[in-house]
Every structure is written in C-alpha cells, then in structure tokens.
Amino acid sequence: MLSDEASANCPLPDFGDDERISLAHGEGGRLSRRLLRGMLKPVQNEFLIGLPDGATLPVSSGKLVFSTDSYVITPRSFPGGDIGSLAVFGTANDLAVSGARPRWLSLGLIIEEGFSTHELGQMIASIARAVRVAGMQVVTGDTKVVPRGAADGLFINSAGIGELVLPLPGPDTLSQGDRLLVTGKIGQHGLAVLAARESLGFDPAPESDMTALWPAVEALHAAGIRVKAMRDATRGGVAGILHEWADACDKTMLLESGSIPVSKTVRGACELLGLDPLHVACEGTMVVAVPSEEVSDALRVLRTVEVSNEAVEIGSVSEKRMAPVAVRRSLGQLVPLDEPSGAPLPRIC
DSSP, rough: OHHHHHHHHHOOOOTTTTOOOGGGGGGSHHHHHHHHHHHHHGGTTTTTTOOOOOOOOOOOOEEEEEEEEEEESSEEEEEEEEEHHHHHHHHHHHHTTTTTEEEEEEEEEEETTOHHHHHHHHHHHHHHHHHHHOOEEEEEEEEEETTTTTSSSSEEEEEEEEOOSSSSOOOOOTTOOOOEEEOOOOSSHHHHHHHHHHTTTOOOOOOOOOOOHHHHHHHHHTTOOOOOOEEOOOOHHHHHHHHHHHHHTTSEEEEGGGOOOOOOOHHHHHHHTOOGGGGGGOOOOEEEEEEEGGGHHHHHHHTTTTGTTTTTEEEEESSEEEEEEEEEESSSSSEEEOOOOOOOOOOOO
C-alpha cells in the first residue's frame, strides 16, 4: 500500500480538452505529443523527461538484473491499489526477490480507443507514487492505442533493471532442515481483487497487500543473513512457490498449519468461497528460505522493517515424502497440499 507521504504532492496529469483517448493519440502526431506532455509534466521527478526510445543508464561495475511483466487485471482499481501501481510494484518485487536493488523501469501502455483521459491521469499519478516508494525511475516507454474491443481498457507492460546486491544460491540448494518464512499475512491481494470484481460486499473489504519488498531484502543483506531462496507469492500463491522449490531441490516442503498467517477477513472469505489461502496471490509478501541456524536472526531483522514486520516461520524443508508439499494439521496428521493446476482467480495481475 502507498503511504500518505508517498500519495501527497503528486498532481494528476492534464490532458487539456481531451476527455477520451482516440486512435489519433497513438499515431505519433500532434495528439500523441500532447498526450505524452500531459502525462509527464506533473510527474517529472519520477519519469525521465521525454521518455526516449533508448535510455542511457549510469550503471556500476557490478551485475544487473533484468525483469519484465505484463498486467491485464480486472478491475483496474481495487482496495489497496490499481493496475498502475501494480505494474510498478510487481516488477520492482521481481527484481528485489532476485537480490537486486530496483533502479529503472520502462512502461508500455496499450490503451483502448475511448478510454477516459481522467482515468488515465489517475493511473499515471498512481504509477508516479509507486515509483517513488519503490525507489525507481521510469526511463523509457511507449503508448499504443487500439480500436474499441481490442483491449480491456488499459494493459501495461513493464520492464525493470536493478543492481545485483544479494546473490542467491537458489531453490535447488535447499537442504533438509532449512526453514521457510513468510513476511506477512497471505492471500490479501487475490481476495481484494475478487471482492471488488464481483462486488461481494465483505465488511471489512479485503485490501491488497501491494507494496515494495526491497526494504526487507536490503535489511536481510545488511545483516548478513544467508538467504538461500526468495520469491514473491503472486500467481499460485505460497503453494505455487513451494511446489516449484520442492521440484528444484527434490525435497518436501513441510508446513505447520497453525503458523500460517491469514487475516480473519481473508480466512472467512476463503471458507465462504471454497478457496485455500495458500493458493491465493499476494503482492507485498514473499517466501524466504534460510538455514535453520539463521532463522531467529532472519525473523528479528525482518520484523524491524515495516513491510515485513509480521514475518513468521511457517515450516521447513524435510526429506522427500510422497507429497512435494504437505501441511501438518492441528492433530498432527500430514495432508498433501495440491499444486494449483491453474489460476483459481484469473486476471489478478
């Protein structure tokens, strides 16, 4: 989520008398230039002026990490965020869990003819606020306008570059006894999007956990914690990540059901809808694997950072069993945790 400070002092773009996007806005002429000027003028600190086709970046002598993603979420706005801030935080977090400090971002906007310039302005302002929180700068970009019916209002492609700070051994190096942590309550983003999409009327309404994860990663690095693997728990949720890790290391990920952090709102909604919170996407929560001797220090460090102050241990890596991922229930029985075969909640990012 964006802090009040980050949300302040970020005026909406001004598109003049243009109320709707037309095909001419994407043709490279006068309307295109007016659209670009309207988008960039109020957010010039977060966007490189002019957004050149090729940005020159002041790189260090170290390694860079490069990531790309596309965002087609429905609805475009939901409690805790929108497609604009999602495009920033989603890409920034992919860099962060790769051990890289997020630095630069590109944005490609695919806009449907007839899209409201007011809503577009709101999305650009949201992007600017999120970029500020993530510590990045938008350095290049593109806009395309497609005919009515060819897109669902607005699609965004983003690519990010970060500086590698914390090289990670990777999930194939996980060994028996390693501990599994999550940095906060799970399932919040997916339920927030679903509740908004279907007007489910939950009270209180689920709110997305979307935010930048780099401060938590940076704290682990500064404390010298030996992190073996990290992933942000987006599509597929925590379950999807753990199945990937189990396959990579040929071990079983063993979870303790009583340790899995789920808010009352998300738990109740999942029970009502027949969903498992472990399968539901997060956008500001990550799974971290550390050696057993480092777990106490890792939790202490994570809890000093706002984004991960609810970090807990949820399980461990065990010898290979019949199920790649299993959950120990309250009475001690082990229950296999199925891998998601598809997205239980489509269009959540």
